[in-house]
Amino acid sequence: MNKPLALPLLILSLFWAGLAHSQSGDPGVIVQTVVQEPIRNRIEALGTLRGNESIRLTSNVTKTVTRLNFEDGERVEKGRVLVEMTSAEEIALLEEARTNAEDAERQWRRVRSLVEQGAASQSMLDERQREYHSAQARYNALQARLEDLRLRAPFDGVVGLRNISVGALVTPGDLITTLVDDHQMKLDFTLPAVHLQAVEPGLEIRARSRALGNQLFEGRVSSIDNQVDPVTRSFTVRALLPNDDGLLKPGLLMTVELLTREREAIMVSEAAVMSEGGIHYVFVINSPDSEPVAEQRTVEIGERFVGWVEILEGLSAGEKVVTHGLQKVRPDQPVVITAEDAGSDPLPELLNQSR
Numbered sequence: 247m248n249k250p251l252a253l254p255l256l257i258l259s260l261f262w263a264g265l266a267h268s269q270s271g272d273p274g275v276i277v278q279t280v281v282q283e284p285i286r287n288r289i290e291a292l293g294t295l296r297g298n299e300s301i302r303l304t305s306n307v308t309k310t311v312t313r314l315n316f317e318d319g320e321r322v323e324k325g326r327v328l329v330e331m332t333s334a335e336e337i338a339l340l341e342e343a344r345t346n347a348e349d350a351e352r353q354w355r356r357v358r359s360l361v362e363q364g365a366a367s368q369s370m371l372d373e374r375q376r377e378y379h380s381a382q383a384r385y386n387a388l389q390a391r392l393e394d395l396r397l398r399a400p401f402d403g404v405v406g407l408r409n410i411s412v413g414a415l416v417t418p419g420d421l422i423t424t425l426v427d428d429h430q431m432k433l434d435f436t437l438p439a440v441h442l443q444a445v446e447p448g449l450e451i452r453a454r455s456r457a458l459g460n461q462l463f464e465g466r467v468s469s470i471d472n473q474v475d476p477v478t479r480s481f482t483v484r485a486l487l488p489n490d491d492g493l494l495k496p497g498l499l500m501t502v503e504l505l506t507r508e509r510e511a512i513m514v515s516e517a518a519v520m521s522e523g524g525i526h527y528v529f530v531i532n533s534p535d536s537e538p539v540a541e542q543r544t545v546e547i548g549e550r551f552v553g554w555v556e557i558l559e560g561l562s563a564g565e566k567v568v569t570h571g572l573q574k575v576r577p578d579q580p581v582v583i584t585a586e587d588a589g590s591d592p593l594p595e596l597l598n599q600s601r
Contacts, residue, residue: 274584275540275571277531282512282563285556286505287444287549293435293453293485295498297426299401303328305416307394316423318407322399329397329422336392343385350378403427431487431494433465435502436480444506445470451485452503463487463494467504511548512557515587518567519547519555528561529568529575531583540568542577 309331316328354374360366399405406424410416433453437445449467454460465487474481485502487494518528526547529540545560561567568575569587 272580272582273571273574274582275529275568275575276585276587277566277583278515278518278569278587280512280514280557280561280563280565280567282510284508285511285513285549285551286508289437289441289444289504289506291435291437291483291502291504293433293500293502295487295494295496295500296432296434297403297428297496298430298432298486299403299427300496301400301425303397303405303422303425304419305329305331305397305422306418307331308415308417309333309395311410311412311414311416314408314410314412316405316408319404321404322402322425324399324401326399327396328399328405331395331416333392333395336388336395340385340388340392343381343388347378347381347385350374350381354378397422399425401425401427402429426496428489428492428494428496431489431496432468433485433487433500433502434482435485436475436478436482437504439474439479439481441506442474442481445483445504450505452505453485453487453500455498455500457498458493461493463500512561512563513551513554514557514561514567515569516550516553516555517569518572519545520572529572529577530561531566531568531581538581538583540575540577540579540581 311329312332313330314328315326315330316322322328354371354377357366357371357374361368361371403425406426408423409421416422433451445467447467447469451465451467453463453465465485467483468486469484471482471484514528519526520528525544527542527544530543532539532541543560546558548556548558550556566583566586568581571581571584575581
């Protein structure tokens, strides 16, 4: 005998020996109790990681870099000065503007006091007030101009590799470094529009990446795009993943698993369901006179899972259905229950019980 075929043939011989007929002539069957349990639909997708916040740090002026206050990959706090550029001229102009603004304020207050005493006109007070406001505005403008020469971190995060050195001339748009807030990560992925009603903010997701050894990361959907792509008929979903260990990096490709429509469902083994012409049916065990009888019953099925089928109509929890021996069973025929499948025992073990 060909060795690869030996084991399947042995199992089949045991199967027919155990289930073909009992001593009474009625066919022997293996049954299973219908159960009700919580289930969820499973949707898979591919997504790309992004930082919770992410920027390209660039200059908006043409200046020479005088100081870099960060190292590659360093974690920095919001407001920290990362880059300083030449600012001697701006500092001098700012000091001059500050002096002029203070002098204009003193002149305005002096004339206001004279107006209150009736020794000066209102028009002179208005002129001094305009001069003061003008001087103060120039001071504020120069202060903002000086601030443009000091690039600060707009949020807490990790800087990337620096692309310039001290003494380099930078122009608007030149990349100095990147800054990423990685305390949590955004995971963007697309789904077919058929799942539009099943996905909502707060839905649990699971994500893995081969680059991280398929380690499991759990998060939740945070937002859904407000439109469906007219070309691909898909929509974009964004989830948030905690990143306390800092393992997740922007740009990583991840496989995403969504669990939707949590519900209580009637479940049976897929081996119990037979189909004919688009109609699904099972054999339910009834015991009118303590003798098991197989009743053929039409059922409506829902979602299919590995080894299991959701039953929408036709069965109730606690009923028993035939899972093995269906080939010899006829409607309303007495049967002999040789074993009961609890869902965890392998078929050869169940067949041994039926011998």
